Amino acid sequence: MRMWAGVTASVIGGAAVATLLGTSLSLAASSPPQLRASVHGVAQTSSGTLPHAYLTIATYPDSLAGEHGANGGAHPDWVSYGPSTNLEVPAHALVTMTIDQYDTGGTIDNSYFAGVHGTLGGTETVNGKTITGISADDVGHTFTLHMFPADQPGVFISVPLPAVSASAPSLANGYPKPNVVTFSFITAGPGRYVWNCEYPCGSQYAGFGGPMSTQGYMAGTLTVG
Numbered sequence: 332m333r334m335w336a337g338v339t340a341s342v343i344g345g346a347a348v349a350t351l352l353g354t355s356l357s358l359a360a361s362s363p364p365q366l367r368a369s370v371h372g373v374a375q376t377s378s379g380t381l382p383h384a385y386l387t388i389a390t391y392p393d394s395l396a397g398e399h400g401a402n403g404g405a406h407p408d409w410v411s412y413g414p415s416t417n418l419e420v421p422a423h424a425l426v427t428m429t430i431d432q433y434d435t436g437g438t439i440d441n442s443y444f445a446g447v448h449g450t451l452g453g454t455e456t457v458n459g460k461t462i463t464g465i466s467a468d469d470v471g472h473t474f475t476l477h478m479f480p481a482d483q484p485g486v487f488i489s490v491p492l493p494a495v496s497a498s499a500p501s502l503a504n505g506y507p508k509p510n511v512v513t514f515s516f517i518t519a520g521p522g523r524y525v526w527n528c529e530y531p532c533g534s535q536y537a538g539f540g541g542p543m544s545t546q547g548y549m550a551g552t553l554t555v556g
């Protein structure tokens with residue numbers, strides 16, 4: 332009887348562990364709500380006349396304004412992108428992205444990522460001014476889009492998002508006045524890509540752990556389709 336009881340207990344214990352694991356895995360694997368670019372008119376480009384799609388996201392010094400809800404979810408103090416990190420843009424279109432950057436920053440280890448790479452014209456605009464890069468000492472975050480090693484059109488785009496100065500005025504939402512960054516790129520056929528931040532704004536691993544390696548914070552997906 333004792334053995335049976337022991338077996339029963341361990342099976343129940345195992346089932347409980349499996350249930351908990353299953354729950355946390357399914358939560359981690361569930362995709363955030365998809366944010367789709369909206370198309371307004373057409374644009375004349377070197378690839379011809381294309382639909383012009385627009386997408387606006389933001390970077391925050393915490394996770395109170397994005398997909399984790401107003402209480403910030405599991406890590407309210409983690410830096411985040413919002414309102415979603417699950418992005419979708421149309422294929423064969425000109426995409427113009429706007430990123431409202433609400434966070435402070437500092438010096439980026441790898442100054443390559445203080446430059447603009449892979450955008451239309453090799454530029455971004457910061458608060459309306461067109462530039463090809465920013466000071467490596469003045470980086471808040473980056474938006475860096477990579478290709479998957481799969482049979483689909485390749486892409487690499489990286490734009491630096493300048494840090495907000497510590498003396499920037501506060502807005503009604505409690506965040507400082509953001510730096511507004513825009514850039515454009517032309518999409519090819521359907522594909523699925525990942526993006527992340529290359530400024531070490533996270534925890535552990537020299538700043539590349541925690542929010543830096545977690546979708547919903549400083550990493551996400553971009554579907555072209």
Ligand SMILES: [Cu+2]
Pocket residue numbers: 410471472473528529530531532549
């Ligand atoms: Cu970052």
